[in-house]
Amino acid sequence: MKKYYSILILISIVNFSFSQVQKKVFYNENLEEISESNFYKQLNFQKNLDLHFENDTLKTSLLITRKNYGQLNDSIFNNLKKSLSSDKELSNNLIVIVYYPGKDRCNGTESTSFWNIFDHDYLKKLNKIGSYSHFWIYKDDENLQYYHPKQVKWENDKNQLVENLFFKLHYPCSSAVIIDKNGKYISYYGEFGKSTIWELSKELINTKI
Known part of the structure; x- marks a missing residue:
């Protein structure tokens, strides 16, 4: 950091x-x-x-x-988990966060996104890699209506916590971070697809399918 x-x-x-x-x-x-x-x-x-x-x-x-490694200390990790889910404890092997920074030169088109992370097999295969809690977080909701809000639950970044921890600069398109149950994480900046999440998740928990 x-x-x-x-x-x-x-x-x-x-x-x-x-x-x-x-x-x-x-x-x-x-x-x-x-x-x-x-x-x-x-x-x-x-x-x-x-x-x-x-x-x-x-x-x-x-x-x-684009690809970065880090470790959250217990206090920060617990604060993040409470911010993401205040009503239940996050105990799965992985926390996956897809982060939308707002409209930019990459995601400025005003039409429904064909981004493959919305494909039906995305979460199905992710579940084979390991149990997960998945969050769709945005900083600015301009153009977010084209990113399947009826299919996924986009949530505002409360107090810019996710931004300040992982995405301090505006990286084009969207970014992601995968965190294991011990607070170890891999973040990935800029445009990516579902295969990137699968690969980083497998790397993080050393699981092969």
């Missing part, structure tokens, strides 16, 4: 430092400044995302690792 606090601080420093100069700056996944050509040479959608922040005088481009 410290890495993404560093990213936010870096953006603030760079914007302040070059506030009077028109400039483009590029950073790799280690927050090291690199050339524009190296930035796009290293860009690999399977591995990373390119995020861009700009104002009138500066454009900052970052490479962000």
Whole structure:
């Protein structure tokens, strides 16, 4: 998590430092400044995302690792579980959170989504991997009506808890995090499909089907 606090601080420093100069700056996944050509040479959608922040005088481009590992301490994990489900204890092997950040260049079309995570076999196969509690969380509900609200229960991110724990920046499309019963997690930023959730879930609990 410290890495993404560093990213936010870096953006603030760079914007302040070059506030009077028109400039483009590029950073790799280690927050090291690199050339524009190296930035796009290293860009690999399977591995990373390119995020861009700009104002009138500066454009900052970052490479962000898509797949990340972490561990929640007991206090934070318990608080998250209570926020997700206040009426019953979450005791399944996995907690799966699909996170919708709001309308952006990826999910800006105004038509029913054909995203395969809404396929009928998605949860069926997930259940074969391990028992789970699944949550559909959104930050901003603009365009959310095109993401099957009659099929799944979208819930607002209470007090931005999920955002602050896992998705501090706006990653395009949607993102996901899978957490095991001990608080160990794998987060995945940006566009993904049902097979990604299956693979990360199997990796997290080391189960083969």
